[in-house]
Structures are given as structure tokens and as C-alpha cells.
Amino acid sequence: MVGGAGRESYVRATRAPRYSVLFALPLLLAYEGLAFLLGGDAIEGVRNGADVLLKSAFVVLGGRRGLLVFSALLVGAGGWLVARDLRRGGGVRGAVFAGMLAESVAYAVALGFVASRATAKLLEALPGLAQGAFGGFDLPTRLMVSLGAGLYEELLFRVLLVSALAAVARRGLNWGTAASGGLAAVLGALVFSAFHYVGPYGDAWQVTSFTYRAIAGLIFSGLYLLRGFGITTWTHALYDVLVSLAE
Numbered sequence: 001m002v003g004g005a006g007r008e009s010y011v012r013a014t015r016a017p018r019y020s021v022l023f024a025l026p027l028l029l030a031y032e033g034l035a036f037l038l039g040g041d042a043i044e045g046v047r048n049g050a051d052v053l054l055k056s057a058f059v060v061l062g063g064r065r066g067l068l069v070f071s072a073l074l075v076g077a078g079g080w081l082v083a084r085d086l087r088r089g090g091g092v093r094g095a096v097f098a099g100m101l102a103e104s105v106a107y108a109v110a111l112g113f114v115a116s117r118a119t120a121k122l123l124e125a126l127p128g129l130a131q132g133a134f135g136g137f138d139l140p141t142r143l144m145v146s147l148g149a150g151l152y153e154e155l156l157f158r159v160l161l162v163s164a165l166a167a168v169a170r171r172g173l174n175w176g177t178a179a180s181g182g183l184a185a186v187l188g189a190l191v192f193s194a195f196h197y198v199g200p201y202g203d204a205w206q207v208t209s210f211t212y213r214a215i216a217g218l219i220f221s222g223l224y225l226l227r228g229f230g231i232t233t234w235t236h237a238l239y240d241v242l243v244s245l246a247e
Contacts, residue, residue: 014100015228017081018092019026023100023230025078027151027237034144051193103227104234111219111239117180117211142244150237153192157217158224158232162188166225181225 058066165184193213
């Protein structure tokens with residue numbers, strides 16, 4: 001049971017790769033499967049922007065073979081983390097995954113309200129309902145892009161960017177864990193928000209939507225630092241799915 005060994009044990013377990021990485025795996029399979037069915041072309045088809053950015057170097061160097069290399073590295077790294085975690089001791093309990101899903105649903109539902117209220121306080125104007133850049137796509141495409149946002153945007157902006165910024169602050173500036181995490185979360189949130197205005201499907205820049213996304217990015221960064229990759233990916237994906245259904 002999730003609560004059998006106490007709340008602290010559950011919180012610690014959900015951050016471990018055997019739970020966090022495995023919990024994100026269905027998002028990867030669902031996104032890549034939908035992208036293939038809807039577009040059939042991993043290079044030219046409609047994809048999440050962070051997905052395209054992460055894969056672009058591999059495509060430039062190796063074309064379609066580069067994509068295979070990227071996929072192999074991504075799955076291999078995840079598998080290695082999970083295997084190492086399992087070897088260090090710790091089984092896998094289905095109840096923990098159920099708790100993680102419940103957390104993610106609760107955070108996704110609350111995120112829009114919290115970010116809207118915070119934006120209103122800062123700008124004294126509520127943002128529009130839809131904060132995603134779906135560009136008039138049909139519902140299956142919007143859902144596919146939403147799933148990809150949860151996975152690849154968290155991989156790019158939280159796992160890579162926020163982690164790197166925090167490491168630089170700790171080692172280069174000799175800051176403590178809390179200060180380094182705070183700086184990384186704020187800077188990562190600003191970059192995350194700006195990313196939504198880049199590229200052919202990017203939104204027209206507006207101060208309200210930029211502020212809203214920066215606040216949402218700050219929340220995602222906090223979730224990543226406190227609750228780990230798996231819960232953050234699902235929170236982000238579920239939130240974007242709710243937005244896409246509301247359009």
C-alpha cells in the first residue's frame with residue numbers, strides 16, 4: 001500500500017527511477033504512437049516543439065538513422081536508471097503508481113486556477129482560457145502534442161535545463177541547494193515561457209500569456225525539484241489535455 005510505510009516513504013519512492021521513469025513510459029509510447037499514426041513521418045510531421053528541438057541535432061547528423069540513435073539513447077538511459085535503481089534494492093508496487101496518478105490529476109486540475117490567479121494578481125487581468133499553441137489542429141493532433149509537451153518539454157526544460165542551472169549555481173557560485181534550485185526554477189520558467197513563441201507554430205507574443213506560462217513553468221520546476229520527473233510529466237500532459245479539450 002502507498003501509505004503502509006508512511007508518507008515519507010511514498011514521497012521518496014516516487015522520485016526513484018523505478019517509479020518516476022516507468023511512470024513516464026506510457027506517455028512516451030502514447031505520444032510516439034499517435035504521432036506516427038497521425039503524421040507517419042518523424043521528420044516532417046507535426047510534432048511537439050521540444051521533441052523537434054531535442055532530435056534536431058541527431059536528424060542533422062544522421063537523418064532518419066539519427067532518430068533511431070536518439071530513441072536508443074533515450075530508452076537506454078531510462079532503462080539503465082531503472083535497472084540500477086532496482087539493483088540497489090526496492091521492488092515496484094502498483095499502489096504507488098496509483099498514488100502518483102492521483103497526485104498528477106490533482107495538480108493538473110489545480111494548476112490552471114493557481115496560474116490564472118497569480119497572473120491576475122501580477123497583471124490585474126485574467127488570461128484567456130487556452131494557453132496552448134495548437135494552431136487550429138484537430139482534436140487528435142492537439143492531444144498528441146499535449147502528451148509530447150508533458151514528456152519532452154519536461155525532459156528539455158526541467159531534467160536538462162533546470163538541473164544544469166542548479167548544478168552551475170551550486171558548483172560555480174557555491175550556493176546552497178535551496179538557493180540554487182530557486183534560481184534554476186525561475187530562469188528555467190522564463191526560458192520555458194519564451195519557447196512557446198518560437199517557430200512556425202509559435203504564438204504571437206503577449207505579456208499576459210508570457211506571464212501565465214512563466215508562472216506555470218515555475219510550478220512545473222517546483223514540482224520537478226520536489227516530486228520528481230514522473231509526476232511532473234503527467235501533470236503537464238494532463239493539464240495540456242484539459243486545455244486542448246476546452247478549445
